[in-house]
Amino acid sequence: xxxxxxRQPREDARGVMEYRDYYKALGVPREATIDxxxxxxxxxxxxxxxxxxxxxxxxxxxxxxxxxxxxxSDAEKRAAYDQLGRGYQPGQEFRPPPGWDAGFEFSGxxxxxxxxxxxxxxxxxxxxxxxxxxxAGRGGAFHMRGEDHHAKILLDLEDAYTGxxxxxxxxxxxxxxxxxxxxxxxxxxxxxxxxxxxxxxxRLAGQGAPGMGEAKxxxxxxxxxxxPQARYRVAGRDLHVALPVAPWEAALGAVVxxxxxxxxxxxxxxxxxxxxxxxxxxxxxxPGEPPGNLLLEIRVVLPEATTPKAKELYETMARELAFDPxxxx
Amino acid sequence: xxxEDIVTGLVLEGRCFTLEExxxxxxxxxxxxxxxxxxxxxxxxxxxxxxxxxxxxxxxRARRMHAFERDFEAVPELAALVADLLEEMDALRARLRLAGxx
Numbered sequence: 001x002x003x004x005x006x007r008q009p010r011e012d013a014r015g016v017m018e019y020r021d022y023y024k025a026l027g028v029p030r031e032a033t034i035d036x037x038x039x040x041x042x043x044x045x046x047x048x049x050x051x052x053x054x055x056x057x058x059x060x061x062x063x064x065x066x067x068x069x070x071x072x073s074d075a076e077k078r079a080a081y082d083q084l085g086r087g088y089q090p091g092q093e094f095r096p097p098p099g100w101d102a103g104f105e106f107s108g109x110x111x112x113x114x115x116x117x118x119x120x121x122x123x124x125x126x127x128x129x130x131x132x133x134x135x136a137g138r139g140g141a142f143h144m145r146g147e148d149h150h151a152k153i154l155l156d157l158e159d160a161y162t163g164x165x166x167x168x169x170x171x172x173x174x175x176x177x178x179x180x181x182x183x184x185x186x187x188x189x190x191x192x193x194x195x196x197x198x199x200x201x202x203r204l205a206g207q208g209a210p211g212m213g214e215a216k217x218x219x220x221x222x223x224x225x226x227x228p229q230a231r232y233r234v235a236g237r238d239l240h241v242a243l244p245v246a247p248w249e250a251a252l253g254a255v256v257x258x259x260x261x262x263x264x265x266x267x268x269x270x271x272x273x274x275x276x277x278x279x280x281x282x283x284x285x286x287p288g289e290p291p292g293n294l295l296l297e298i299r300v301v302l303p304e305a306t307t308p309k310a311k312e313l314y315e316t317m318a319r320e321l322a323f324d325p326x327x328x329x
Numbered sequence: 330x331x332x333e334d335i336v337t338g339l340v341l342e343g344r345c346f347t348l349e350e351x352x353x354x355x356x357x358x359x360x361x362x363x364x365x366x367x368x369x370x371x372x373x374x375x376x377x378x379x380x381x382x383x384x385x386x387x388x389x390r391a392r393r394m395h396a397f398e399r400d401f402e403a404v405p406e407l408a409a410l411v412a413d414l415l416e417e418m419d420a421l422r423a424r425l426r427l428a429g430x431x
Contacts, residue, residue: 045400051393051415148354150392165335189335201345201385202338221354222338223385233427240427 019085019094020122022068030082034073041069067119077127084126094122124183143213153202153222155192157232157239160286161262163194170207170220190222195288197237200224232261237292239285244301245269260284260294267296275300344374344382351383355391362391370394370409390416 023030026040048055048062055061071077088094153166170186190204201221208218226234233240239260249256253271257264267281277298285292305311317323352359363378365371371390374381383391390412397408425431 042401051418145353147356150354191335191337193337193340196340199342199385201341201388203341204336204338207336218353221341233429235423235427242429 017094017121017125019088019090019092020064020067020120021085021088021090022071022081024090025064025068026072028072032072034075037069037072041065041073063119067123070119071123071127081126119183121183143215144211145215146209146211146218148218149208149220151220151222152225153190153192154225154227155196157226157229157234158261159192160196160226161194164192166190166192168222195237195286195291196224197286197288197292198224198226198234199236234286237286237288237290238295239292240295240297242299243267243279243296244299245273247300247302250274250298250300258294258296265294269298273298273300342385344384346383346388348378348381348383351388351391354388355395357391357395361395365394365405365409368405370405386416 023032026032026037026044028036028040032040044065045062047053048058048065050058050062053062071081085094151168153168155164155166158164159166166189168188168190170188171183188204188207190202192202196202201223204220204222206217207220210217231241241258241260243256243258245254245256248254249269250273251271253273254269255266256269258267265281265284267279269279273279275298279296279298281294281296283291284294303310305314346354348359348362351357352362362371366373371394372387374383393412393415394405394408397403397411398405403411422431
């Protein structure tokens with residue numbers, strides 16, 4: 001649904017686009033049987049599955065594979081594609097002749113699937129009229145709510161503290177008065193409310209697939225994810241962060257500054273704090289009802305003994321304190 | 330680009346989806362969900378069917394299971410097993426992230 005940078009429309013103003021070789025996408029010969037196509041699809045679906053794939057371009061490849069399978073696993077679509085694409089090479093400019101599909105009777109599920117918005121302009125041009133024509137042919141008596149679409153929205157942690165406006169690009173199927181489906185490119189400015197966190201979904205009502213007849217559009221469901229960042233670790237609304245302290249701050253107690261996404265705090269370190277101890281600052285995690293907590297993991301950092309003075313201080317401690325860290329307490 | 334809008338979404342968390350909303354979000358028929366609940370493959374929500382509420386985690390599980398059944402013609406029990414393993418993997422990844430190891 002959300003257009004990635006690698007999926008810029010390849011169609012120019014005259015409706016010319018690049019030919020897509022669906023057989024190549026699945027790695028099967030043109031004469032492959034339906035069983036061979038199914039087997040190739042499953043193999044690739046496993047390889048590029050978003051939950052497990054380590055491939056850098058897994059999402060893009062999965063979309064290509066899904067699109068190819070949607071065509072080649074359907075006898076009618078495959079026949080139309082075979083007839084139309086004869087002699088074309090992948091990436092070659094392609095424009096279907098007017099009325100090319102007059103001899104085909106499309107009866108499949110059409111072009112309303114949830115993945116349809118992820119398919120290419122090439123697919124939309126060839127098969128776009130199927131679902132739309134069926135809907136139009138029902139004379140408006142048939143009404144069905146459009147499907148919900150899903151996407152992820154990557155946010156910065158700071159967005160959760162302050163709220164934000166994020167721009168997302170969509171590819172939205174649209175049914176024209178002739179019942180033909182086309183993909184529109186559209187930009188939405190989405191208001192991100194303060195307090196969002198991972199595990200939540202932002203529902204944008206009416207931004208999903210168009211409904212049939214007079215039925216409503218589906219919704220767009222945005223799964224919230226934070227960009228990975230080195231300093232903070234996030235669990236729900238709680239924020240975990242390492243807090244380096246000097247040995248004398250840990251031993252004697254101190255008030256130290258701590259940078260947080262929405263500013264700076266002064267935090268009291270209790271005397272006798274040890275590395276690994278966690279200080280909880282209530283309510284200073286991600287805002288909300290209730291707000292999360294800030295969890296500061298103390299890490300005592302030793303100054304290096306690289307100067308005569310530092311060495312002397314360490315030697316004094318060794319002599320005066322009689323401290324054995326390996327002795328069980 | 331055809332137009333630009335500013336839209337404000339509704340933030341969903343906890344047990345936020347009715348059966349109908351879950352089905353709309355996943356492109357499923359209610360019978361599919363009911364059948365999988367009755368067979369113990371999908372966590373049973375509390376209360377009567379009209380009171381069922383599903384979580385965001387439940388939404389992900391329904392989408393995954395349905396995709397495995399559709400793409401691999403997996404029997405529902407196998408789809409549920411794979412979903413169980415993926416949920417376990419999600420939990421372990423979350424622990425790794427929290428430990429600063431991923």
